[in-house]
Amino acid sequence: MDKETTEILHEINDIFIDVLDDDSIVLTPETTSDDIEDWDSLTHIQLVVAIERHFKMKFTAQEIRSWSNVGEMVEAIINRSKLAI
Amino acid sequence: MIPFKEDDTFSAAFTLSQQVYDGFISTFGDINPLHTDASFARDKGFEGKVMQGNILNGFISYFIGMALPIRNVIILSQDILFRAPVYLGESLTLMAKVEDIHESVNVVTFKYDFTNKQNIKVAKGHFQIGIL
Numbered sequence A: 001m002d003k004e005t006t007e008i009l010h011e012i013n014d015i016f017i018d019v020l021d022d023d024s025i026v027l028t029p030e031t032t033s034d035d036i037e038d039w040d041s042l043t044h045i046q047l048v049v050a051i052e053r054h055f056k057m058k059f060t061a062q063e064i065r066s067w068s069n070v071g072e073m074v075e076a077i078i079n080r081s082k083l084a085i
Numbered sequence B: 001m002i003p004f005k006e007d008d009t010f011s012a013a014f015t016l017s018q019q020v021y022d023g024f025i026s027t028f029g030d031i032n033p034l035h036t037d038a039s040f041a042r043d044k045g046f047e048g049k050v051m052q053g054n055i056l057n058g059f060i061s062y063f064i065g066m067a068l069p070i071r072n073v074i075i076l077s078q079d080i081l082f083r084a085p086v087y088l089g090e091s092l093t094l095m096a097k098v099e100d101i102h103e104s105v106n107v108v109t110f111k112y113d114f115t116n117k118q119n120i121k122v123a124k125g126h127f128q129i130g131i132l
Helices: A001-019 A041-055 A061-066 A071-083 B018-028 B038-043 B057-068
Strands: B007-017 B073-082 B091-100 B107-116 B120-132
Touching: A001 A071, A041 A061, A041 A071, A041 B073, A041 B091, A061 B073, A071 B007, A071 B091, B007 B120, B018 B057, B057 B073, B057 B091, B091 B120
Parallel strands: none
Antiparallel strands: B007 B091, B073 B120, B091 B107, B107 B120
């Protein structure tokens, strides 16, 4: 993983820990909702809201539906950050 | 499609009537003397019986479910900060402003406050709704 991916993954990890109230969460790019017990449709909404707030960016519903794992989420954040520059 | 845009503002008036007060007590049983004994409340520095703060949360529930211009809505989160006591018979205005919209997940966050007839802000906070 490059430095940027690692940093964003770390920030997202903190968001997951906060929103899901679970200090044991350790995300990898391959992590999916099947790997985290409390990551369901309702908490997914709170995770997206928290991520959008934290990174000061907004995604479309289509983008979010296209993410199949945390790595794709990170990639979307990186791509969106580049667009903002 | 989210039927709100940032800074949209909505308001509604509420009265802390005897019926509301009695209904809250009969439903939840909070008869702490601060809420039911005027002399106790005065001894603590208040003007009279202080109404249970969470009655205001009931008003927020009504506001979201019935006063906003949509019915396909759920409450996702809500917070409240009590700033001043509310007494029996007081009328309050709830003013809510759209603070943030997350179209990707159909979520809208509002910032709100309750003011009384003296224009004192008695409570404030945020609520977050999901559009179904």
